[in-house]
Amino acid sequence: MATTSGNDAALNKEYDNASATHDHANNGINGGNTTAAHRGYDYGGNPLAHMNTGESARLPAFGGEFQPGLYRPTDHRKFANPAPLGLSAFALTTFVLSLINVGTRNLTEPNIVVALAFGYGGLVQLLAGMWEMAVGNTFGATALSSYGGFWLSFAIVLTPGGFAIEDAYSATGAGVNDFANAFGFFLIGWFIFTFILLLCTLRSTVAFFLLFFFLDLAFLFLAIGYLQAVDGAANAKLEMAGGYFGLFAAFMAWYNALAGIADSSNSFFVIPVAHFPWSAKKREERAAKTERETV
Template sequence: MSSEIPRSAEKDINPGDAANTNGFNGNVPTHQMSREEHEVARAAARFGYGPLAHVNTAEAQLPPFGGEFQPGLYRSVEQRKFANPAPLGLSAFALTTFVLSAINMGARDITEPNIVVALAFGYGGLVQLLAGMWEMAVGNTFGATALSSYGGFWISFAIVLTPGGFQIVKSLTVTTASGQSDETMFYNSFGLFLMGWFIFTFILLLCTLKSTVAFFTLFLTLDLAFLLLGIGYIQRNDAGKPNPPVIKAGGFFGLLSAFTAWYNALAGIADTSNSFFIIPVAHFPWSPTGRERRQKTDREVA
């Protein structure tokens, strides 16, 4: 079998750099490449994104990619002294969301989510907020806005749940004439809190429509989780408690969001230095990468 790269594959290696279609890294001709470099080039050509998509970083723009938490075309930060902070922020979000969502679904008969306070302060909150600030440093406005905001969400969520600390639940609980505790005002307030995050997440969701399916799915499932949880707290059951089926449905979509966040994080971490494979993501047909591939197919058919 010949080790030469097919012409159609070479075109994908350096998208946006029409003058350089014979090299895998912009400098080395294909006939001087090792077998391993050929395999890397084929993988880059096949998937067209991520660490294996070697491009002319001085000129070319990279396509939207969830592993960089970037839904639009962006310039590579390869020459800067900053690592990619997106996998860290995604991992912090994923783990905290996973634990809370599992509790919302009633895992192991846990009824109170107070264990999430530690994660929400330390990992989902502080670490994700720092990742968002580092996204600002690398010039990623979307990543900085999203990660910093969700870091703030987890910190505020932990403040609400901190036992005996801020007295938020207690101050929104009314004692009735019969001596019973009525938490209606707290549930309504918390429901509005979640609905606000549903609106914010929907705004971010609109910005992912031209990216990848994995990136879009992350925000879609998270948005549905916020919506269902907000409804569950506002539209309570006959006992005046958060609606269990709706809360469980919100927990289900939260779990999907957590695993999708981990998936995008792995896609941003895995490269030839640490992995035997790269993580495939699906590009929307109307995305920049999808349009480019469709144009190539049309030319080949013609």
């Protein structure tokens, strides 16, 4: 019995030492005292580009996880990261519509976008938003699910011969710009919603912020273009401006998606995400630098 008690004491002591070492490692990540073993944590600012250690650690804001604030590591999570899927669905649908809005190859009819808006930008992005809900990301769930709903509703409006929403305005015999004005109201609402999300990215990363910044400008210019319609057609210059900002937003969505996919397990490089100087990540770096200089 005495021998058993001694073994138990030795095991407990070993466990305590391991826990202390683990806690010290986490403090090195979060408190600024970065050790040599965890210097790979930076990797250009991509927190997913290393093997996370410690369930209690908090990682900085990251567009690849669609997280504008601190979030928990992904080691023991039962779900994969759904953000790149939702971002990719948004990016491709926005890309094709924006090419049409800027008049590429003289295309003017957005009918091809209906298929993308139903299948990829709508359904797939909505599913990604629901999976974000499952992993506990409120921002990601709200944003991806909402924009999935946007593409579904956009497809409903544009479905040729289906819901006949545009034709219903013409059938009333009222003003020729009625549908354009109504669609402008629709876009203004999405501009307001996107601006709310934009405010939540101000403490995150430049790549994450620019996605919502360009998207918000796209909604704004398109909305004003439709509200300034002449003979039922949106203002061409404003529509083109909205298309260009839509292209910028699409590429930023792809950039954030790539940042969430590429890490040290599958890529020879990782994607820099450029944290804002006032973000938690940059404050930690400044605190660590000051402490090293003081020592």
